[in-house]
Amino acid sequence: MNGRPEPQPLVFVIDDDASLREALSSLFRSVGLQVKTFASASEFLQFKLPDGPTCLVLDVRLPGLSGLDFQTELARAHIDIPIVFMTGHGDIPMTVRAMKAGAVEFLPKPFRDQDMLDAVQIGLERDRSRRKNAGDAAKLKASFETLTSREQEIMGLVTAGLMNKQIAGELGVSEITVKVHRGNVMRKMGAKSLADLVRMADALGVRRGG
């Protein structure tokens, strides 16, 4: 979108069964996804998460720790990563709890290969849009910080619907000065219209009286 190439998506698999790890790794590679596998949750936690969309595939029962507790732990540590659960048991209460806590999907073993691939694609897409939203917000904030304090003040008043004349009266400056500042705000923020600027002010929470 902005021309910069998107970092490669990466799928993580945590399962204590080596042969299932290999099988899943192979399945994801067959559709061109990069995979990293781990035998336990603690191994995974030692891995530094890359800058790109990711999705986690894990069994609800991990050695020494339930997958659901691990899900809670990740959320507490603000590690926001979509999770696809697998289970060898028909655990309905577990399913409900996992889905409520935001799991992408809950797949009973043995699952259909396509179901697994679909679930992981949904997870990656979810992570992608989360990252994009987070990225956009960061950019907007950076732009806002390039404004002088007077310009920031004027942005708040303009987006609140005040006329140049009113703003001039309020700040005790000439209408010409307001016009100049306003032009700087539009340019620095990269706003195409007043409506665009209002949306940005909303996202930043700087709109006066809004």
Next chain:
Amino acid sequence: MSTAASAKRRRVARRRPQRQARRPPARRSETTVAGLKRELNEALQQQAATAEVLQIIASSPGESQPVFDAILKHAGRICDAEFGNIYRWDGEALYIVAWHNTPAPFAAYRSRTPFRPGPTSLIGHMIKTKTVAHVTDAAANEGYIKRSDPSLVAAVELGGVRTYLGVPMLKDDEIVGAVTIFRQEVRPFTDKQIALIANFANQAVIAIENTRLLSELKQRTAQLSRAVAELQRERANKLMNLEAMTASISHEVRQPLASIASNGGAALRFLRHVPPNLDETRLALDRMVNDSHRASQVFDNIRALFGKADQGHEPIDVNELTLGVLQMLDAEFERNGIATDVALTAALPPVLGHKGQLQEVLINLVRNAVEAMADVEDDRRLLRVSAEANSGNQIVVAIENSGSGIDRRQSAKLFEAFVTTKAQGGQGMGLGLALCRMIVERHAGALSIETGEPRGSIFRLVLPAASRGAA
């Protein structure tokens, strides 16, 4: 007797004309009517009392006390007796079970002292002959005067008894008790009064018999419901074991099946690559072949454990078994940074059982402990294993981990939940805890879990020790 009676009637008949001559006719007929009225009244009273006692018997099944109380109340009133007692006979003595208006010292004496009728005593005679004892004046009786009948002495001195009547309670011609009524003056009871007390005695027997039958019925019913509950529990256990077994097997098989399905999907997709990725396809197919063998291995292992070999019960040295399992898993301890502390007891009696099955149970319990410590600091991972005999002739193997412990509420469900410890490194097959418990129960043992101190949990395996002779 009938000839004597008719001779008496004849004598009376002969004398009648002389009496008639001395008394005016009107007065004679008045006396007869009054006498008849009194008799009728008495009969009615007796009938009413008998009916009331019957009604009490009917309305209080399983309770003879209200019946005894009613009998004594009516007996005293109708027979014009000051007080009365009812006794139960246990083959050796009479025990007082009810009294009405009985002077307190006398009632207390009877309650305190079992009434053992001596061979020469009046009551002894009643018990032996199963006939009515009717004493006109107790104070004039030899047993009192010579003080040879202590119970008679007590009756006279503590109860002020003069005339007394004792009627045995008989069931199938056996003594089961007695009804006694007393007068504190010398005045014999009439034949009708004696007949009434005999009637009451029969009613008391019916009440006792009712109570006995009812309590017997209740007992039988309770026994039956216990037996039914036991059967239901056994059935539920069997079903639960079956469920545990099925769940365990199905979990073990689902794992390779999931691998096969994923590998198959991967192989198909690698073939569709342009050009087809034959190397990856071949690797995936190889893994599929391995996984299908792995799946069938699950069944082979189950059969080996629970198949024909199941019958074999051999004496097993628990120390040896425990050490063997710990050695087998040594590499796992090292890999997970686990320290071990083993405390066995010398010369433990053996247990009788299936060595392979018990070995599986121990492998599972130890591996479970290893997994429970995965989330604690390396230097806190300690596995404690002990084996000892308890006072109940049982062998107790305790496997304690220093993990973060198990929620108390969850621990009860642990054996039901199909927590499976998956096989690693090819040793043991990773049965679920539920299946472990099943095996232990088949060995007449028990498997339990408790919270460890200061943390962690302890699994306790209890097995009956074989007597030394059996080994």
